Amino acid sequence: VVGRKTLLRRADVEAAAEWLDGKVAPTPVIRSTALDEVAGARLWLKAENLQQSGSYKYRGALRAVGRIADQGRCVGVIAQSTGNHALAQLYNMTATVVLPVDASAVKVAGVEAAGAKVILAGTTVEERLAVVTELERGGNLAVIDAYDHPDVVAGQGTASLELIEAARRRNTQLGAVVVPVGGGGGVAGACLAAEGQHIDVYGVEPRGCDSMAHSLLARRRIVVQPAQTLADGLKPSCVGKLPFEIVCDVISGVLTVTEAAIAQAFCLVLFHTKLLVEPSAAVGLAGALSISSAYDDIGIVLTGGNAEPSVVARLAAGHLSTTNSEGD
Amino acid sequence: VVGRKTLLRRADVEAAAEWLDGKVAPTPVIRSTALDEVAGARLWLKAENLQQSGSYKYRGALRAVGRIADQGRCVGVIAQSTGNHALAQLYNMTATVVLPVDASAVKVAGVEAAGAKVILAGTTVEERLAVVTELERGGNLAVIDAYDHPDVVAGQGTASLELIEAARRRNTQLGAVVVPVGGGGGVAGACLAAEGQHIDVYGVEPRGCDSMAHSLLARRRIVVQPAQTLADGLKPSCVGKLPFEIVCDVISGVLTVTEAAIAQAFCLVLFHTKLLVEPSAAVGLAGALSISSAYDDIGIVLTGGNAEPSVVARLAAGHLSTTNSEGD
Helix, strand or coil: CHHHHCCCCHHHHHHHHHHHCCCCCCCCEECCHHHHHHHCCEEEEEEHHHCHHHECHHHHHHHHHHHHHHHCCCCEEEECCCHHHHHHHHHCCEEEEEECCCCCHHHHHHHHHCCCEEEECCCCHHHHHHHHHHHHHCCCEEEECCCCCHHHHHHHHHHHHHHHHHHHHCCCCCCEEEEECCCCHHHHHHHHHCCCCCCEEEEEEECCCCHHHHHHHHCCCCCCCCCCCCCHHHCCCCCCHHHHHHHCCCCCEEEEECHHHHHHHHHHHHHHHCECCCHHHHHHHHHHHHHHHHCCEEEEEECECCCCHHHHHHHHHHHHHHHHHCCC | CHHHHCCCCHHHHHHHHHHHCCCCCCCCEECCHHHHHHHCCEEEEEEHHHCHHHECHHHHHHHHHHHHHHHCCCCEEEECCCHHHHHHHHHCCEEEEEECCCCCHHHHHHHHHCCCEEEECCCCHHHHHHHHHHHHHCCCEEEECCCCCHHHHHHHHHHHHHHHHHHHHCCCCCCEEEEECCCCHHHHHHHHHCCCCCCEEEEEEECCCCHHHHHHHHCCCCCCCCCCCCCHHHCCCCCCHHHHHHHCCCCCEEEEECHHHHHHHHHHHHHHHCECCCHHHHHHHHHHHHHHHHCCEEEEEECECCCCHHHHHHHHHHHHHHHHHCCC
C-alpha cells in the first residue's frame, strides 16, 4: 500500500492546482435549497460545466499538454478520448484526437473547431488504442491518455480539491465527494484530493457501464461491454490502470445508477440549479441522491455541460410529463 | 434634471450592495469564447439565474422588505408582481403576492412554496393594482411594487454594479450594459450603477411589449396592450413611474427584439454558456447581439432562470432543427 500510494499523492493535485491557477476558469460551487430538499442533505455542486471547453477534462488535458510542452521533447500530442487535448495548439504543438465512431457530432465539431485533427476509430478503447499506437510510432508525438496518465489524474483532481476547499471556506467539512466514473481519472483525482481529509469518495457508473464496480470486486481491472446509456461520456469498456491502482484501497464505494435516475438528475440540475450539464455529469447527482441520507454535506463534481440539443429537448419534455402526472 | 437625479443616485445602489453583501448569492460573471464569436464582441454575462429564487428580483425584493422590517411599521407586505417578496417571512412578516391570472404554474408554486399567500387577479397592472389598494386599506401592510419602488430599483441595480466591477477587476471597462425591460426597475438600476462611468445603458423589450420604447419617444409613460411573447416576465402594460423618471434622460436606447431572436438567444445561452435562463433573460442577449458591432465589451444581466420545462423542451428542439438545416 505504501508503494502504491507513492504513485501519486495529494501534493501532486495541489501542485497541479497551483500550476492551473489563472489558466482555468474559477468555476463556482452552487447550492440550491430546492435540491437540498430533494436530497435531504446539503449538496455542494462544483460547476465544471462552466469550465473552459465545457468540461473538467480541460484541467487534466491542459496540465498534461503543458508539461509535455515544457519538456520540449515532442512536436505534437495524441489523445484517445474526448477532445480537450485540442488545446495543444496553445503550446504550438499539433494535436490529433482519436474518437469512437459513435462520438456525437457536437463533440467532433468542438474538437475540430479547436484546431485538432479528428480520427474516428472503433467503439472500444482497445480499437482506439491500436490506432494511437500506430500514430505514435510515426513521429515525435506524445500520447496523452484521457485518464490513464498521472498529469491528467492530478489535473482532474483539482476540481475536487477546489470543491473541498470552497466548502471549507464556508465552514463546512464535506462528508462525501461524488464523481462520475468513465475511465476513472476524475474519481482517482478525487481520492487524491481527499487524502487525509476524512472525506468519503464515491464513484458513480451507469448500469451496464460499470467496469470500476466489477474491477473493485475482482481486485483487478475488468473489461465490460458498455451498455447503451444517456451518459455517453462514461462508456470506456475498462477503467484505466493508474486510476484503478489509486482508488482501489481508498474509495468508499462505486454506485450504479439507472437511465431513469440519470434522466431525473439531469432535470433536477437543470431546473433547480439552472445549470446545463451533460447526462454523464448528471450521473454524479443521481449517485449522490442514493446515499444522501447518510451524510449532511455532499460534494458533487458536475463534470461537464456538452449536452446535445436533441437530448436536452427529450429529457426536458420527459420531465414535464413526469411532473404533470404528479400534479406538480 | 438636477431635481430628477436627486430621486436616486449611484450611491443608493452602492449602499444597497453593501447591505445585500452576504445576503444574496455572489453570482459569477460568465464568459464564453463561442458566444463572443457569435457576437463579434466580448460579452460579460452576469448569471443572476444562479441568484437565490432564480432571479435578480430577489435583490430588490430583499432590500425593500428588509428596510420595511427595520422600520418596524408594518406586519406584512403586499407585492404586485413576481414572487420574491415571499422572503418577507425571513423578517417575520406576512407576505401577500398578487399575480396575473396567466402566471405560470411554476411561478405560483414557487411563491407558495416560499410561504407567501398568492392572489390571482387580472392580466394588467391596473387590475392588480386595484386589488393591491384594497388589500392595503385592510391592515398594516406595506406595498412593495415590483419595480416602482426606490429600494427595488436600487437593489436590482446592484446586479449591474457587480457586473461593471467584475469586468473592471479583469481590467475591462464595459462599453455598454444591457438589461431586459419589464417594468423598468432593472434598467433604471443599471442607469444608476453606470452613472459617471462612461458606460452606455440599453434596455431591451420584446416586440409588442414595448412600453419603455413608446414612453421614451413620447417623453411620458405610455400604456401598451402587451403582445404574446416567450418573455412572459416582460409583459407589464406600462413601465413604472420612478424607473421612467430615472432612465429617460440617461439611457442610450431601448432595443426591440422578435420572438425568433429571443428563442435563438435562449439556445445560445443554454448551449454556449451552459446556463438555463428564462426567455425574459434571453431578451438581454438578443438585444446585445443587435448592437454588438458597436462595442468591444458588453455586459448583459441574465436576469433569471425560472424557465418552464415545456418551453425549454420546445426551444431546444427548435434549435436542433435550425442547426441541422444549416448543416451544423
